Amino acid sequence: MLRSSCLPSLAAAPLALLRSSYATTATTVHPLVATLRGALKQSMLARTTERTSVIKSILADIQTAQHAAGNAPTPLKSLATAISRRVDAAQTFRSSTPPRADLAEQYEREATILREFVPQKSADALSKEQIEKLVKEVLVANELKKAVGKDTGRIIALVREQTGDRAEAKDIAAAVKSIELP
Structure with a gap:
């Protein structure tokens, strides 16, 4: 049986120190991810299901890439990959026999939604x-x-x-x- 005198006292540690150790674990969020999360919130409030699902999918792709072993691609690279996948899928459905215009249009709409989040050349871009x-x-x-x-x-x-x-x-x-x- 352990005596209470053997256990370290939490009362001896200031509460502020305990709280500060939890506050320092916050990570920085890429600006693109912050933008996507804001757009997701707006989309969910507006109840636009297609836009919501596309934004959720790119956020999931970014999170999956960050957890992958090795060098994780930047969120911008993940966004570019998602756009190119959708464009390729649209082309495949248009050229299939018989052509699936409905699916091709769906993937084109999704690519258009994702292109909204591609940052334009910014003022801080290097020449x-x-x-x-x-x-x-x-x-x-x-x-x-x-x-x-x-x-x-x-x-x-x-x-x-x-x-x-x-x-x-x-x-x-x-x-x-x-x-x-x-």
């Missing part, structure tokens, strides 16, 4: 010159004159870490492959 400057800085920091072979992917990844969502991966890759320091 081609800014990307090239970052690539040169990373090359110098890694003591390379040109990215060749395995170094190419590593340099692209390092630049992507610095740019985040402010630059397209294809633009970064093109800059890394084209730049050669003297």
Whole structure:
């Protein structure tokens, strides 16, 4: 039998410390996810079932990708993948024998709904010159004159870490492959 004197006293720990440990576990939410959640709430209030189901599906895709092992794609990448899947499905249903126009139109509507959430080029997007400057800085920091072979992917990844969502991966890759320091 344990005596109460053997157990640590919770009264000794200030309540504020206990509460603060729970408050620090909050995670940051990607702006796209916050936008989708707001749109979901509005859609549910407006009782638009198709829009609600499409937004729920993309939120589920994003959450599933975040829980996957390895490098999780960004929510923007998950959104782009969902749009392309729906466009491909619509094309498949249009070209099937017999054509299923009803299903093709449904997938096209879903793709249109998802396209509303694709962010337009923002003011903080990096220009081609800014990307090239970052690539040169990373090359110098890694003591390379040109990215060749395995170094190419590593340099692209390092630049992507610095740019985040402010630059397209294809633009970064093109800059890394084209730049050669003297």
